[in-house]
Amino acid sequence: MSVSVMVVDDHPMWRDGVARDLAERGFEVVATAADAESAVRIAKAVRPEVVLMDLNLGEQSGVSATQGITAALPDTRVLVLSASGEHNDVLEAVKAGASGYLVKSASAADLVAAVRETAAGNAVFTPGLAGLVLGEYRRMAAAPAGSEPAPELTERETEVLRLVAKGMTARQIATRLTISHRTVENHVQSTLRKLQLHNRVELARYAIEHGLDAEG
Amino acid sequence: MREHPSVPGTVRQEDPATPFWRGTVLLRIVTLVFAVNTIWFHQNDYKMPGLAWLVAGVMTVWTGVLTYFYGREDGRRGWLVVTDLVLSCALMFSSIPIVGADQLRLQAPLITTLWSSGPVVAGAVHGGRTWGIVFGCLVAASNLFPRGYFDVYLAEDTVLLIGAGLVVGIAADGARRSAERVRQALRAEAAAAERERLARSIHDGVLQVLARVRRRGLEVGGEAAELAVLAGEQEIALRALIATGPVATTPDGETDLRPRLQLLTTGRTQISVPPTQVLVPVSTATELDAAVREALSNVDKHAGEGARAWVLLEDLGGELVLSIRDDGGGIPEGRLAAAEAEGHLGVSQSIRGRVVDLGGTVDLTTGPGEGTEWELRVPVGRTK
Numbered sequence: 001m002s003v004s005v006m007v008v009d010d011h012p013m014w015r016d017g018v019a020r021d022l023a024e025r026g027f028e029v030v031a032t033a034a035d036a037e038s039a040v041r042i043a044k045a046v047r048p049e050v051v052l053m054d055l056n057l058g059e060q061s062g063v064s065a066t067q068g069i070t071a072a073l074p075d076t077r078v079l080v081l082s083a084s085g086e087h088n089d090v091l092e093a094v095k096a097g098a099s100g101y102l103v104k105s106a107s108a109a110d111l112v113a114a115v116r117e118t119a120a121g122n123a124v125f126t127p128g129l130a131g132l133v134l135g136e137y138r139r140m141a142a143a144p145a146g147s148e149p150a151p152e153l154t155e156r157e158t159e160v161l162r163l164v165a166k167g168m169t170a171r172q173i174a175t176r177l178t179i180s181h182r183t184v185e186n187h188v189q190s191t192l193r194k195l196q197l198h199n200r201v202e203l204a205r206y207a208i209e210h211g212l213d214a215e216g
Numbered sequence: 217m218r219e220h221p222s223v224p225g226t227v228r229q230e231d232p233a234t235p236f237w238r239g240t241v242l243l244r245i246v247t248l249v250f251a252v253n254t255i256w257f258h259q260n261d262y263k264m265p266g267l268a269w270l271v272a273g274v275m276t277v278w279t280g281v282l283t284y285f286y287g288r289e290d291g292r293r294g295w296l297v298v299t300d301l302v303l304s305c306a307l308m309f310s311s312i313p314i315v316g317a318d319q320l321r322l323q324a325p326l327i328t329t330l331w332s333s334g335p336v337v338a339g340a341v342h343g344g345r346t347w348g349i350v351f352g353c354l355v356a357a358s359n360l361f362p363r364g365y366f367d368v369y370l371a372e373d374t375v376l377l378i379g380a381g382l383v384v385g386i387a388a389d390g391a392r393r394s395a396e397r398v399r400q401a402l403r404a405e406a407a408a409a410e411r412e413r414l415a416r417s418i419h420d421g422v423l424q425v426l427a428r429v430r431r432r433g434l435e436v437g438g439e440a441a442e443l444a445v446l447a448g449e450q451e452i453a454l455r456a457l458i459a460t461g462p463v464a465t466t467p468d469g470e471t472d473l474r475p476r477l478q479l480l481t482t483g484r485t486q487i488s489v490p491p492t493q494v495l496v497p498v499s500t501a502t503e504l505d506a507a508v509r510e511a512l513s514n515v516d517k518h519a520g521e522g523a524r525a526w527v528l529l530e531d532l533g534g535e536l537v538l539s540i541r542d543d544g545g546g547i548p549e550g551r552l553a554a555a556e557a558e559g560h561l562g563v564s565q566s567i568r569g570r571v572v573d574l575g576g577t578v579d580l581t582t583g584p585g586e587g588t589e590w591e592l593r594v595p596v597g598r599t600k
Contacts, residue, residue, distance in 0.1 A: 131488025
């Protein structure tokens with residue numbers, strides 16, 4: 001069965017180009033959206049397997065759309081497509097539940113491979129994202145301890161993330177560390193999961209502290 | 217001494233010390249009234265009352281002159297402040313013939329009384345704490361000398377004069393510094409807003425077209441594919457450029473290392489950085505930037521056709537780690553040493569030299585077919 005994909009981008013030219021690329025390679029593009037609000041609404045209706053999310057959605061941010069989609073649809077995976085260098089947005093989107101990040105200038109072949117990986121439940125990490133995640137863990141470790149203990153990387157996870165950030169593929173890393181390819185994937189995913197969990201806990205605490213959890 | 221930093225394209229800001237100058241003028245007028253009253257009160261005790269009234273006239277005229285010039289930004293000149301000091305001290309010394317040495321020894325006030333504290337304040341406002349202290353010392357000396365004795369009251373005068381110079385000087389320095397900071401912040405804000413406007417326009421227009429050309433060109437193939445590759449290279453460079461923050465400097469002479477490195481992004485070079493600022497002194501940033509460029513140009517020259525490179529910047533708190541890795545052919549054993557022996561100092565000089573000068577270390581891992589990886593470790597003296 002072909003993978004169902006939804007494309008979110010505020011530029012029609014880009015959106016249609018990507019949609020056609022994916023359709024030509026056997027993906028089923030079930031919907032497109034141009035802004036954060038309709039992205040969440042449409043995604044809830046069509047329940048795609050993968051959402052390709054642009055972070056630069058004009059006035060609104062793709063981060064909030066990512067948050068909305070992953071919260072409502074636990075089986076839907078969000079792959080962020082963005083210009084390189086939008087550090088904080090990319091990191092925020094990943095914390096909000098995106099399972100991968102690809103630069104917009106990536107080739108069509110890379111894009112297709114990334115969508116396939118995402119649909120298969122793997123994290124798609126560019127070296128850039130690995131650098132951001134590494135830096136984020138170090139920032140949290142250096143920051144004064146809050147009421148919620150910050151997640152930490154194991155030594156092995158740090159090692160794997162550093163190698164990803166230096167451009168090595170999962171296979172190369174597996175060879176270098178003499179572990180299995182699957183183990184490398186697990187390490188990478190675990191670094192994301194810990195960040196996302198921490199983010200959810202923080203958000204929940206914020207909501208409780210500010211009375212946003214009140215019924216009605 | 218005092219410069220007016222001019223901001224290109226903006227109106228020049230008001231002198232941040234203007235309120236201090238107003239205060240200086242006010243002090244001068246109030247103390248003049250005090251001085252003239254004192255002369256009127258003591259005129260019958262003076263040796264030379266006529267000359268005393270002449271001094272009163274000079275003080276009045278000079279106070280008027282200062283009120284005029286200190287009231288305008290271009291009138292607050294160093295030479296005027298110094299002239300004020302010299303004139304005031306001279307008038308203080310004129311107390312010797314006018315009041316008479318005997319009277320002075322009996323604790324009669326100097327002819328200028330409080331009016332002569334004015335130059336100390338003006339000097340401190342004009343030149344900051346150093347001027348304030350120097351002016352304070354000179355006026356205090358002129359306050360002591362004509363009297364020919366020293367007691368606890370004169371000691372108090374001395375401390376007050378020098379202390380006033382110091383305190384007003386510190387305040388004036390502080391006002392100028394904070395005004396400069398505000399100015400820098402405003403400038404940075406304006407630059408960021410302008411940058412955002414440009415970035416949005418590029419993102420909405422040029423980039424969409426380039427991306428389209430790249431995708432379509434590759435599909436069509438042939439000559440169009442060549443155009444697509446060119447468009448793709450420009451797309452990557454342009455995206456890196458607009459996504460990168462401005463290369464700005466903080467008032468403490470530090471700069472974020474990340475934007476400099478990110479500008480090195482190309483179709484074959486990826487840069488990975490932490491999500492938060494990596495502040496280093498500008499000189500350190502320049503050296504590291506140059507070292508990374510050298511390593512990357514080495515990749516271009518020697519790693520072989522189609523080799524890709526990755527740069528990773530890590531901030532470990534007290535230490536920065538920069539890794540530059542390529543997937544090229546690697547450097548055969550002995551090749552670097554041989555190059556050095558032949559006098560090609562490129563790699564060793566530019567990378568090792570720069571990093572060692574910063575107190576860091578360089579680690580090179582390479583081998584035939586394994587690519588090359590540089591790891592530069594540089595200590596940063598930060599408390600953060």
